[in-house]
Amino acid sequence: MAAKRSSGSIFDAPDLRREFEKVDISLNFIPFIWKYVIKNPNCKWDDIPNLPSAAYPLLHSKFRTLSSSLHSVVESNDGVTTKLLIRLQNGAFVEAVIMRYDTRLGKYGGKPRPGGLRSTLCVSSQVGCKMGCKFCATGSMGFKNNLSSGEIVEQLVHASYLSQIRNVVFMGMGEPLNNYAALVEAIHVMLGPPFQLSPKKITVSTVGVIHAINKLQKDVPGLNLAVSLHAPVQDIRCHIMPAARAFPLEKLMDALQVYQKNSQQKIFIEYIMLDGVNDEEQHAHQLGKLLENFEVVVNLIPFNPIGNLSEFRSSSEEKVSRFQIILRGVHNIRTTVRKQMGQDISGACGQLVVNLPDNSSINGLTDIEDLHLR
Numbered sequence: 001m002a003a004k005r006s007s008g009s010i011f012d013a014p015d016l017r018r019e020f021e022k023v024d025i026s027l028n029f030i031p032f033i034w035k036y037v038i039k040n041p042n043c044k045w046d047d048i049p050n051l052p053s054a055a056y057p058l059l060h061s062k063f064r065t066l067s068s069s070l071h072s073v074v075e076s077n078d079g080v081t082t083k084l085l086i087r088l089q090n091g092a093f094v095e096a097v098i099m100r101y102d103t104r105l106g107k108y109g110g111k112p113r114p115g116g117l118r119s120t121l122c123v124s125s126q127v128g129c130k131m132g133c134k135f136c137a138t139g140s141m142g143f144k145n146n147l148s149s150g151e152i153v154e155q156l157v158h159a160s161y162l163s164q165i166r167n168v169v170f171m172g173m174g175e176p177l178n179n180y181a182a183l184v185e186a187i188h189v190m191l192g193p194p195f196q197l198s199p200k201k202i203t204v205s206t207v208g209v210i211h212a213i214n215k216l217q218k219d220v221p222g223l224n225l226a227v228s229l230h231a232p233v234q235d236i237r238c239h240i241m242p243a244a245r246a247f248p249l250e251k252l253m254d255a256l257q258v259y260q261k262n263s264q265q266k267i268f269i270e271y272i273m274l275d276g277v278n279d280e281e282q283h284a285h286q287l288g289k290l291l292e293n294f295e296v297v298v299n300l301i302p303f304n305p306i307g308n309l310s311e312f313r314s315s316s317e318e319k320v321s322r323f324q325i326i327l328r329g330v331h332n333i334r335t336t337v338r339k340q341m342g343q344d345i346s347g348a349c350g351q352l353v354v355n356l357p358d359n360s361s362i363n364g365l366t367d368i369e370d371l372h373l374r
């Protein structure tokens with residue numbers, strides 16, 4: 001459940017729709033209100049022109065323009081990554097991360113990619129996480145609360161003041177499919193006016209919550225799905241991701257088959273490289289075999305050790321490279337190695353740390369967010 005709030009976010013679409021319908025206000029005013037709030041974040045409700053008169057008292061009594069606030073912003077030294085620390089209405093903090101890519105520097109089919117500078121925003125869907133993945137410090141803090149759909153959307157609003165966001169990835173703190181209703185609502189808001197993101201530009205990452213995977217495909221078709229597989233066999237998966245016990249690998253792969261058949265989209269497979277755990281040649285072959293009937297892109301993620309929190313070590317570059325060669329060369333699977341970004345601000349995978357700039361603790365938490373960036 002989302003934490004109880006005194007007045008909701010204007011970006012909580014179901015609440016706003018319900019309240020408007022109660023007093024017969026056209027829902028067509030909603031995108032107009034959002035657009036005004038985005039352009040004028042410090043506005044008062046009375047500033048918004050041309051709303052039906054019944055809208056003003058309703059907005060005053062039930063909603064806030066932004067229910068969260070941007071507490072601080074930390075830039076990486078290279079200016080490529082920006083970490084946003086956002087304070088929710090209940091006093092908890094979450095992080096969102098902006099990553100900037102210059103596609104003109106890349107090559108695609110021998111030509112520079114179109115598009116130029118683009119930004120991807122990684123958003124959080126929960127405070128904490130109950131999945132307990134051992135390589136992720138978020139897992140060690142347990143689950144605190146779900147974000148409302150408005151709080152998820154507000155991360156995009158805060159980020160849009162700093163950068164033009166073209167892609168959104170649900171790879172921040174939390175398991176998005178464990179906060180399913182808010183996730184779907186937030187995505188619907190992002191797809192509509194005034195945000196108008198394309199579903200192809202939104203990626204939802206999951207550890208493999210089987211029952212929700214195909215529901216998501218039906219509820220929001222066209223999204224990208226990223227699956228944190230991290231091991232080619234169930235026992236290693238359970239060792240590094242205890243929640244995987246509830247999601248047997250065989251059943252997960254069956255669900256992904258159905259998902260791919262229905263969606264006709266490739267699936268992104270995330271694989272964190274842990275020295276001596278899942279990075280041996282036999283694991284590469286097992287993974288290749290497991291994925292042989294899928295259209296996938298495998299993303300190998302160099303592990304970022306998080307202080308002394310972790311029992312794991314990073315795989316050597318040679319091992320990562322060998323793993324990639326086997327998947328590509330022997331099993332013909334498109335395989336990339338994730339570029340590390342933002343390590344100097346703890347904004348890289350598994351390193352996102354909710355730290356106030358003065359390093360004081362927040363509500364006694366040392367929140368470390370996994371960023372499953374795919």
Ligand code: SF4
Binds near residue numbers: 130132139174175372
């Ligand atoms: S890796 Fe993702 S699902 Fe696992 S504990 Fe961390 S935030 Fe939760």
